[in-house]
Amino acid sequence: MTISCRLTALLTCLATATLAQESTIPFAQSDPDMNAAITEARSHLDAVLSRLIGADGQVHPALNLKASLPVTHFEVENEIIWIDSLAVTEDGGFTGHLANVPSYMPGHNLGDTITFDTSQIVDWSVLADDGRMFGHYTTRVMMGQMTAAEAQQIGDLISADPMPDAWR
Structure with missing residues (x-):
């Protein structure tokens, strides 16, 4: 089985509608x-x-x-998708809005509210004051599957180092 990773990770931070429509990139669950x-x-x-x-x-x-x-879904077991407009739930989980158009979640759309727990989190993104984004560990891996133009566009938007120096 595979997992579906969204390469449209930057929609919320950038408010760029074209990125919301990018395709998914499938990865085997065992992808090292x-x-x-x-x-x-x-x-x-x-x-x-x-x-x-x-x-x-x-x-x-x-x-x-x-x-x-x-x-x-017959193709994937999990859809890995960005969620924005976050709030903490009473049980310590999260609620937020889908920040990408889901591919494998019939009945769900961009902006729909979703609830999830901390164990389901696979990546994070923090928009810095300079407009670049920290985190995006999975996005950095996905860049190897993108065209050179897509990878350059994403690379221009994420920080060189995923962790802010002040957080080390």
Whole structure:
């Protein structure tokens, strides 16, 4: 089985409608590069959440999360998709809006509200003051599957290093 990863990760941060319509890039669940990226992103998740979720539970609007959501589809077991407009739920999970057009979630559309828990988070994105985005560990892997023009466009939007220096 494969997982479906959205290369349209930058929609919310950029408000660029064309990126919302980009295709998915499938990866085998055993893909070592994608799994390493997910592991690395998750290794920094507690630090990111502690900095961007206030004591009152309010989530900073610069934070987006990418979650692996189970789907019932013959091609994939999970759709990995970006979620924005986040809020913390009473049980410590999250709710937010789909920031991409889902490919394998019939009945769901861009902007639909979705609920997920921390264990489903596979990546994160933080929009910096300079307009570049930190995180995007999975996006960096996906760039190897893109055309040179797509990879350049994405590369221009994400930070050279996924972690801010101040967070190390």
